[in-house]
Amino acid sequence: MILEALAQASGILYYKSINKLPGNNIVNYLAGINDARFKQVVRPGDQLHLHVQLLKVKQGVSKFQGKAFVNDELVCSAEIMNIARKQAMIDSQAQIHPVLKLHPMWK
Secondary structure (H helix, E strand, O other), X not given: OHHXXXXXXXXXXXXXXXXXXXXXXXXXXXXXXXEEEEOOOOOOOOOOEEEEEEEEXXXXXXXXXXXXXXXXXXXXEEEEEEEEEEOOOOOOOOOOOOOOOOOHHHO
């Protein structure tokens, strides 16, 4: 969940760095997480502070350094990569049929 929070924060920072809002025909996808390190246990009720720094952008691929802190102590760090792509136009004739199969235990 900490890595998810850092990835979300990197997406927000990406849009802020290009001065655009999400949905302006640009979609930012999570491409990868490298060198993830967990230093401390985070417990319910802890306040997590996220710090994300944009390291570089090259040909639509952006790289971030993310760190999460609790009480000024580093609890997690990771390098996060995102890819920005133009949003594809959705064909009005296309039909999407989602399939969900539940395990018998959940029925």
